[in-house]
Amino acid sequence: xxxxEQSPQNLTAQEGEFITINCSYSxxxxxxxxxxxxxxxxxxxxxxxxxxxxxxxxxxxxINIQEKHSSLHITASHPxxxxxxxxxxxxxxxxxxxxxGKGTHLIIQP
Amino acid sequence: KAGVTQTPRYLIKTRGQQVTLSCSPISGHRSVSWYxxxxxxxxxxxxxxxxxxxxxxxxxPGRFSGRQFSNSRSEMNVSTLELGDSALYLCASSLLAxxxxxxxxxxxxxxx
Numbered sequence: 299x300x301x302x303e304q305s306p307q308n309l310t311a312q313e314g315e316f317i318t319i320n321c322s323y324s325x326x327x328x329x330x331x332x333x334x335x336x337x338x339x340x341x342x343x344x345x346x347x348x349x350x351x352x353x354x355x356x357x358x359x360x361i362n363i364q365e366k367h368s369s370l371h372i373t374a375s376h377p378x379x380x381x382x383x384x385x386x387x388x389x390x391x392x393x394x395x396x397x398x399g400k401g402t403h404l405i406i407q408p
Numbered sequence: 409k410a411g412v413t414q415t416p417r418y419l420i421k422t423r424g425q426q427v428t429l430s431c432s433p434i435s436g437h438r439s440v441s442w443y444x445x446x447x448x449x450x451x452x453x454x455x456x457x458x459x460x461x462x463x464x465x466x467x468x469p470g471r472f473s474g475r476q477f478s479n480s481r482s483e484m485n486v487s488t489l490e491l492g493d494s495a496l497y498l499c500a501s502s503l504l505a506x507x508x509x510x511x512x513x514x515x516x517x518x519x520x
Contacts, residue, residue: 329506333511339445339496339513340511341511395453395464396443396509397453398452399450401450401451
């Protein structure tokens with residue numbers, strides 16, 4: 299069973315700062331997902347990646363398969379980025395569904 | 409395109425009762441997954457259906473079951489409810505199994 303660890307658990311930053319959230323996992327995977335959850339519960343899928351790097355607007359996700367590690371970066375952070383960011387992994391062949399990290403609670407202060 | 413819809417949005421039940429939750433995926437999506445979210449355990453995978461077949465099941469007791477219909481709509485059922493079943497139940501759909509997940513708003517279940 300895969301173990302997914304995220305750090306930090308909580309992060310408070312000022313508007314405009316560069317944010318990094320880390321995710322590490324214990325067993326080989328087929329894909330890693332970054333999710334965003336706002337207060338009230340709604341979850342949005344930000345990225346799904348199996349290698350390299352993806353960018354969408356101010357968000358960048360990277361993954362290092364050899365080191366079993368992924369990072370989510372937010373450039374020029376804004377108060378609307380305040381949310382819980384969750385890392386999840388799927389095993390090879392999609393077996394066992396998604397395994398989730400505990401999430402990183404991010405607050406961006408104006 | 410309409411998003412993933414879940415009904416009902418809120419539900420209050422008492423211990424021992426059973427409950428059925430419904431999920432309508434995005435049109436054309438054939439995979440539906442169900443998740444439970446609690447403050448203590450976070451998000452946990454319940455099961456995944458693809459083309460009416462259960463592909464994967466998480467580590468939950470047999471009281472939790474589900475099914476998928478030919479139109480890809482899915483239901484999950486929890487029998488003999490326990491207090492610990494109080495949670496946010498989320499479903500997500502994807503075009504193919506375990507691809508980018510599109511989440512519904514969730515059903516918040518309270519068991520008294």
